[in-house]
Amino acid sequence: MDLGRLQFALTAFLHFSFVVVTLGLAPFLAYLNSRAVFTRKPALRPVFDRMTRFWGQVYVINYALGIVTGLVMEFQFGLSWTGLSRLTGDVFGTTLAMETIVAFFVESTFLGVWIFGWHLLPRWAHLLSFYVVTATAYASAYWIMVTNGFLQNPVGFAKRDDGTMYLTDLSALLTNEGALPALYHLAAASLGVGGFLVAGASAWHFLRGTDDPEVFRRSLHGGVALGLGGVWLAVLNGFTQLSFIGDQEGKSAAVHGDAEALAAYQAEMTELLGPGDWAPPEWLSTAFMTMQMAGYLAWTIAFVAACFFFRRRIEQNRTMLRILLWTIPLPFVAVLCGWLIREMGRQPWAVYGEVAVKDALSDISAGSMLLSLIAFVSVFAVLAVIDWVLIARTVRRGTSRMFLGLTLGDNPEGNGPTGGDGSRAERDEQGRRTASDTDAGTLSPLPPL
Known part of the structure; x- marks a missing residue:
C-alpha cells in the first residue's frame, strides 16, 4: 500500500508540474496572438508576432511532453488501482472519459491546426484555433477537478449490493463543492506560475543583453502583471479552501499541527479499519x-x-531582474505544496468516507508494485528533465532562432529578430522577387515546380 501511494504521489507530482505551465501560458499566448492580429499599429504587429512564436514554442514543448505523462497517469488506474476502478469507475469513469475526449481529441487537434496553420490560414482563423486550445485546456482541467472532487467529496451516487457505486445525480457531480472552488484556485495559481516563468525568462535576456529588447520588455511587463494577478487571485480563492479542509477531520488536524486531534483521528480510524497508520x-x-x-x-x-514599470526602470535594475529570475520556482513550490495537502490529507481514504486506500489497490505483489514504481518514476523524471532542458535552450536562443511559424524564406539559424514576421504583402513581394530571379537565371538552373 505504501508503494502504491508513493507511486501515484510521485507521478501525479511530476505530471502536475507540466499541467500548471500549460494552464498558465495558454491565456497569455491567446492575448499575444490577438494583439498580433488586431493591433491597429502596423509597427507593433511584427513584435507581437515574434512574442507569440517565441512563447508558443515553450508552450508546445511543455504540452507535447506533458501528454505522455498524462497517459501514464490513466494507465495506473488499470495497473495499480483496480479496486478503485471496480468500486467507483461507473461514476468518475464518465468524467475521465470526457477529459480524454476534450484534451486528446479537441485540444490536440486544434493545437496541431495552430502549429501547422501559420501563414496558411487566414489570421482570424489561425487565432480562433488557439482560442479553442485555451478553452479546451481549461475544460480538461474542469473534468479532472470534477473527478478529483468526487474523491474528496463523494456526491451524486448510490451503492449496489456488492458495494460498487453508480451515478444518480449528474448535476451534483458537476457542481461538486469539492471541485469548483479548487478549480478556481488552481487556475489562478497556474496563471501565477506562467507569469513568473515569462517574467523570469525575460529578465534573463536583459541580464545577458538581448538583441530583441522590445519583445522581452513587453514580455517582462506582461509576465509580472500576469504573475501578480494570478497569485493574488490564488490567495483570495485559497481562503475558501480552508472551510472545505475543515470538513475533513484528519486533514484539518494535520494542517493545523494539532497533535491531539490527530491522535483522536488515528484512534477513530483504527477502530473502523483495523490496526494501521491511518492519520x-x-x-x-x-x-x-x-x-x-x-x-x-x-x-x-x-x-x-x-512599481518599476514607470520609465522602464525595471529593465535597468539588475537586482530586480535577478530576483525575478530566481523567483521562477517559487509559484511551483506553492502549487505543489497545495496539491500535497489536498491529496495526502485525505488519508486513509481513496474516496473520502467511502473507499479506503487499502481497498482501492490492485491485488498484486509488493515486488510488482515496486517494479512499476521504478519504471514510471524513472520515465517521468527523464521527461521532466528533457522538458526543462528543451525549454531552457529555446529561451536562451531568443527570437533569432525560432522553429514555430517558419516560412519558406526564413533561416532557422537566425538572421536577426525579423525573419518570418513581415506582412502578407511583404512575403508576396519576396516571392515575386524570388520568381523573377529564377526566371532571369540568377539562382538555380532547375526548372520551376
Whole structure:
C-alpha cells in the first residue's frame, strides 16, 4: 500500500508540474496572438508576432511532453488501482472519459491546426484555433477537478449490493463543492506560475543583453502583471479552501499541527479499519506554511516589480531582474505544496468516507508494485528533465532562432529578430522577387515546380 501511494504521489507530482505551465501560458499566448492580429499599429504587429512564436514554442514543448505523462497517469488506474476502478469507475469513469475526449481529441487537434496553420490560414482563423486550445485546456482541467472532487467529496451516487457505486445525480457531480472552488484556485495559481516563468525568462535576456529588447520588455511587463494577478487571485480563492479542509477531520488536524486531534483521528480510524497508520502525516502543517509563505512572497515580489514599470526602470535594475529570475520556482513550490495537502490529507481514504486506500489497490505483489514504481518514476523524471532542458535552450536562443511559424524564406539559424514576421504583402513581394530571379537565371538552373 505504501508503494502504491508513493507511486501515484510521485507521478501525479511530476505530471502536475507540466499541467500548471500549460494552464498558465495558454491565456497569455491567446492575448499575444490577438494583439498580433488586431493591433491597429502596423509597427507593433511584427513584435507581437515574434512574442507569440517565441512563447508558443515553450508552450508546445511543455504540452507535447506533458501528454505522455498524462497517459501514464490513466494507465495506473488499470495497473495499480483496480479496486478503485471496480468500486467507483461507473461514476468518475464518465468524467475521465470526457477529459480524454476534450484534451486528446479537441485540444490536440486544434493545437496541431495552430502549429501547422501559420501563414496558411487566414489570421482570424489561425487565432480562433488557439482560442479553442485555451478553452479546451481549461475544460480538461474542469473534468479532472470534477473527478478529483468526487474523491474528496463523494456526491451524486448510490451503492449496489456488492458495494460498487453508480451515478444518480449528474448535476451534483458537476457542481461538486469539492471541485469548483479548487478549480478556481488552481487556475489562478497556474496563471501565477506562467507569469513568473515569462517574467523570469525575460529578465534573463536583459541580464545577458538581448538583441530583441522590445519583445522581452513587453514580455517582462506582461509576465509580472500576469504573475501578480494570478497569485493574488490564488490567495483570495485559497481562503475558501480552508472551510472545505475543515470538513475533513484528519486533514484539518494535520494542517493545523494539532497533535491531539490527530491522535483522536488515528484512534477513530483504527477502530473502523483495523490496526494501521491511518492519520495524515504531521508534516502537512509545514507544507501548508510553506505554501502560504511562497504565495505571499511571490505576490510581494511581483508587486515591487510592477512599481518599476514607470520609465522602464525595471529593465535597468539588475537586482530586480535577478530576483525575478530566481523567483521562477517559487509559484511551483506553492502549487505543489497545495496539491500535497489536498491529496495526502485525505488519508486513509481513496474516496473520502467511502473507499479506503487499502481497498482501492490492485491485488498484486509488493515486488510488482515496486517494479512499476521504478519504471514510471524513472520515465517521468527523464521527461521532466528533457522538458526543462528543451525549454531552457529555446529561451536562451531568443527570437533569432525560432522553429514555430517558419516560412519558406526564413533561416532557422537566425538572421536577426525579423525573419518570418513581415506582412502578407511583404512575403508576396519576396516571392515575386524570388520568381523573377529564377526566371532571369540568377539562382538555380532547375526548372520551376
